[in-house]
Amino acid sequence: MGKLLIRGADLMTMRDDTFIIHDGAIVIEDDKFIFVGEEKDLPQEWEYDKIIEAKDQVIMPGMINTHTHAAMTLLRSYADDLPLMEWLEKRIWPVEARLKAEDVYWGSMVAILEMIKSGTTCFADMYFYMDEVAKAVEESGIRGVLSHGMIGVGPNGEKDLAVGRQFCKDWEGKADGRIRTMLAPHAPYTCPPDYLRKVLEIADELKVPIHIHLCETETEIKNIKEQYGKTPIQLVDEVGLFDYPVLAAHCVHLSDKDFEILKKAKALGIAHNPQSNMKLASGIAPVQRMLNEGLTVGIGTDGASSNNNLNMLEEMSTAALLQKVGTMDSTALPAGECLRMATIYGARAIGQDAELGTLEVGKKADLIIFDFSKPHLVPRHNIMAHTVYSAQSSDILTVIVNGQILMENREVKTIDEERVLFEAERTSKELLRR
Numbered sequence: 001m002g003k004l005l006i007r008g009a010d011l012m013t014m015r016d017d018t019f020i021i022h023d024g025a026i027v028i029e030d031d032k033f034i035f036v037g038e039e040k041d042l043p044q045e046w047e048y049d050k051i052i053e054a055k056d057q058v059i060m061p062g063m064i065n066t067h068t069h070a071a072m073t074l075l076r077s078y079a080d081d082l083p084l085m086e087w088l089e090k091r092i093w094p095v096e097a098r099l100k101a102e103d104v105y106w107g108s109m110v111a112i113l114e115m116i117k118s119g120t121t122c123f124a125d126m127y128f129y130m131d132e133v134a135k136a137v138e139e140s141g142i143r144g145v146l147s148h149g150m151i152g153v154g155p156n157g158e159k160d161l162a163v164g165r166q167f168c169k170d171w172e173g174k175a176d177g178r179i180r181t182m183l184a185p186h187a188p189y190t191c192p193p194d195y196l197r198k199v200l201e202i203a204d205e206l207k208v209p210i211h212i213h214l215c216e217t218e219t220e221i222k223n224i225k226e227q228y229g230k231t232p233i234q235l236v237d238e239v240g241l242f243d244y245p246v247l248a249a250h251c252v253h254l255s256d257k258d259f260e261i262l263k264k265a266k267a268l269g270i271a272h273n274p275q276s277n278m279k280l281a282s283g284i285a286p287v288q289r290m291l292n293e294g295l296t297v298g299i300g301t302d303g304a305s306s307n308n309n310l311n312m313l314e315e316m317s318t319a320a321l322l323q324k325v326g327t328m329d330s331t332a333l334p335a336g337e338c339l340r341m342a343t344i345y346g347a348r349a350i351g352q353d354a355e356l357g358t359l360e361v362g363k364k365a366d367l368i369i370f371d372f373s374k375p376h377l378v379p380r381h382n383i384m385a386h387t388v389y390s391a392q393s394s395d396i397l398t399v400i401v402n403g404q405i406l407m408e409n410r411e412v413k414t415i416d417e418e419r420v421l422f423e424a425e426r427t428s429k430e431l432l433r434r
């Protein structure tokens with residue numbers, strides 16, 4: 001691959017020193033940025049294989065969805081308006097028990113299509129039949145941090161340990177480094193301490209992080225306290241979880257003591273899922289306090305069955321609005337901070353901030369380009385606020401991952417869109433009939 005030049009755009013780099021660059025240019029060679037700056041500073045002698053003219057357009061790093069169950073697109077709008085445990089136990093788990101590998105492939109493909117079209121370039125996924133998710137990531141060109149979900153209670157606990165371990169061995173670093181892996185014990189209420197200890201032994205062996213649901217609902221806190229006499233955070237801390245890199249989804253209900261534990265964790269990322277937390281009426285995560293206290297917080301959508309889409313633009317604006325109303329403080333979680341959560345903080349939460357999350361020379365070339373010549377993006381007082389509060393996914397023209405153009409002028413180049421929609425519809429119907 002030669003050099004790709006994108007010029008004429010405003011850049012939101014997400015770097016602390018030069019957050020916004022006007023009349024900017026970006027040059028990509030192979031999978032990396034080799035120039036990010038003002039167009040006037042481009043080296044004169046460089047020649048390009050392709051030039052994208054991006055006047056009236058805005059470029060930012062690709063968004064990182066830090067918590068998904070991609071194939072749950074198949075269950076979109078299948079079970080709505082329920083609390084978490086009733087939703088899981090009565091509606092979702094019975095159907096998931098009938099899942100086949102092929103379902104997960106098409107469910108993940110349609111999820112990836114939706115994510116690319118709404119500006120996500122990397123997603124952290126926890127589900128079943130993860131070889132299929134990995135294949136979908138490999139073929140589509142997106143980036144994924146993938147993990148086999150393990151349920152310690154019930155008949156598959158031991159098998160899940162073996163499958164999760166083998167998945168990491170098979171896929172870590174594959175697809176030109178776009179696939180990274182984690183181990184995923186589902187939650188403290190499905191993975192008791194002895195089981196978690198076994199997961200940590202594998203994490204020790206393979207040096208991969210842990211992806212887990214933590215402190216999502218009041219019911220979870222109450223049940224764990226009744227069973228063990230401590231909060232879920234205190235429980236998993238005693239098992240040694242926070243001696244390992246952890247990506248913790250939710251963390252909605254935290255005590256002061258929990259905060260102290262989290263602040264001491266070795267490498268913790270929290271995935272905040274505001275729409276899922278609202279829809280399941282789980283509560284409002286104390287995100288502004290987490291950030292104030294130095295915790296790393298990314299944004300996630302959770303699965304499409306509790307959201308009901310995978311749109312990170314919506315998730316950013318919901319995160320901002322929810323913190324404001326939750327704290328009764330309109331200065332809480334401003335737009336710039338939401339953008340960081342969706343990019344560089346998300347990269348930190350998955351342990352990849354050295355490679356992802358900013359437009360910066362030497363980093364992996366993952367970016368998205370917005371068309372700002374739209375009525376709802378005029379006048380251009382503040383491009384950060386526009387991106388969080390006004391932009392829509394249809395404004396995203398171009399998506400690049402690892403230097404490869406996945407979507408150009410809204411045409412996804414790596415996926416047969418019509419086929420994926422057809423197969424996802426077909427497999428979801430078959431799954432529900434099975």
Ligand SMILES: CSC[C@H]1O[C@@H](n2cnc3c(O)ncnc32)[C@H](O)[C@@H]1O
Nearest residue numbers: 069092126127128149150186213303
């Ligand atoms: C073991 S694979 C993942 C497992 O998690 C379930 N799930 C989806 N959304 C949530 C959520 O918000 N909290 C807890 N568990 C969730 C999914 O259906 C799979 O069974």
Ligand SMILES: [Zn+2]
Nearest residue numbers: 213249302303
């Ligand atoms: Zn989840």
